[in-house]
Amino acid sequence: MVKFSSIALAVLLAGTSGIALAQDKPNLTIYTYDGFASDWGPGVPLKQGFEATCACTVTFVGADSSIGTLRRVQLEGDTTEADILLGLDTAIAGEARATGLFADHGLSLDNLVLPEAWTDAQFVPFDYSHFAFMHDIDTMPEAPASFEELIALPDTIKIAIQDPRSATPGLGLLLWVKAAYGDRAPEIWAGLKPKILTITREWSESYNLFLEGEADMVLSYTTSPAYHIHDEDDHSIKAALFSEGHFPQIEVAGILKSSDQQDLARDFLAYLASPEGQQFIPTTNWMFPVVDLGDRLDPSFAGLPQPEKTLTIPEEDITANSAAWIDEMLAAVQ
Template sequence: MKTLTIAAGFAAIATVAVAQTPVLTIYTYDSFVSEWGPGPVIETAFEAECGCDLRFVSVGDGAEILSRLRLEGPRTEADIAIGLDGNLTAAARETGIFAPTGADLPALDLPIGWEDDTFVPYDWGYFAFVYDKTRLATPPASFDELAASDLKILIQDPRSSTPGLGLLLWVKAVYGDEAEAAWTALNRRVVTATKGWSEAYGMFLEGEADMVLSYTTSPAYHIIAEDDDSKAAAIFDEGHYMQIEVAAKLATTDQPELADRFLAFLLSGEIQAAIATTNWMYPAVMPEGGLPEGFGAALDPAKALVYLGEEARTKRDEALAEWLAASSR
């Protein structure tokens, strides 16, 4: 209790001391602000021009950010949340936590149209199965081929992992009402469904499976950061489900102008280029000069699959029930 009182005292002093410089508090997921993520670059660059103090608070993953903000309610200090994904925007909008942005934003380079005044995409990616070229010469070119093969795959549990949920919606988008039957066939290829992406990817690198659910951009990390071109993403004929990561301003922010300015800054060329090689996703606004070579050729935009807004939410519950039914047998 004593520590608490002392700490509270310090908090009060600290608040007084920085009262002159406005503070912009950003809630985001853990890997965004780790020293290897885009967070530190963004902080340095924005503080150099805003005359403000940028404060990151790390909260688990994208879905946990929303839970945390709902838990904190209107007392939250957050001005901006970064890292919700497209599947969450309907639930997020309904809470009334977020406000439309007044920022003047550049045109987006997404393979799909994006009409939303509140949630601002800052990067995106396609889910894909990543494999090792030295161990697998001809990867499957579709879910049907995968199901008919004798390959082993690692996936993530959709209840605890964003990519895991992405795969669920991907299968739903491809198979529609046949999704449950598709899962019955696919499950024979699944080694296990891990809690998060890190476990599955680590196990894949240890050689536990032929392929792992990740992103089409994952091989770029190995090529650019490790000079290793043995990893590749299997491209499926049916198309690939998209993850769109968004940032938004909170309705309760005491720095609305600064928050809008930050959202525009997040889409600036310098930051978008940094996001590509720290978050290993495609930038929402293609920087001048494009992407480093390791990212490879762009996929045909016609192959982009995604549910948006309310549809994503209803499909999510449907797809989860089907997956559980097929997987629990």
């Protein structure tokens, strides 16, 4: 009886010790958009991969958009539970930087493959693509090759786009038009107005309208066809390439200054931008990785037509003028 009690006590103590160890594991909280944190998004394999190396727990907290995650952190300030904000892009990085909430990442990012050289001290890129309009070659065999050609199409042709105030693709389209046409942007928006079926709050709403045949074209990404090829063996969805060039979206992650897990957060960002982390991005987020994966890049991405010209606007110009440019766009299309 004494022997049994000793064994039982040892088992009990071991179990208690295991609970204590589990509770002592540091937790890394990452605010991101819902798609990234979903069961089918990159969050699941990234969590599993990083937890296997860190003796920690990773918790993704999803919001309806990446702009929504920034607004939440701004409201919470230094009291936020977030250690990392993941899913901003270069179009709103300047606004995020101006909040003063982000720490320098301190990482060497010499091996990145991006449309532009990367020198940002606070934000680490994790994927990219260019904005483009999708069309279905079964219903629209020939796509317009410029904004002006799109405007010249019959007004029965309808496009679905996103609101630049709530969706990063919507803001990306705004910057695309501004980068391509400058002071002529209001003229382009006025020309597009008869073609706009709707301006949705989020990307998924407008993309579903396109898939359901309600819209002839939809604002998305040059990499979007890879999803249809990979998951559906459907090669009919194509990106229309415009002669003006295309504006890129580069998605980024940053460490909050208020985080008490600075080293762990830095380790996660290093993992996110490494080949080990990047291998999960293409077929879960349907964007290009920021490193060369070689033959590990899924074949669905091979041969996707890409723009010959990448358009850019300096971050300081975006930060200073985006509100006025949004007003300019809304005035032209409403």
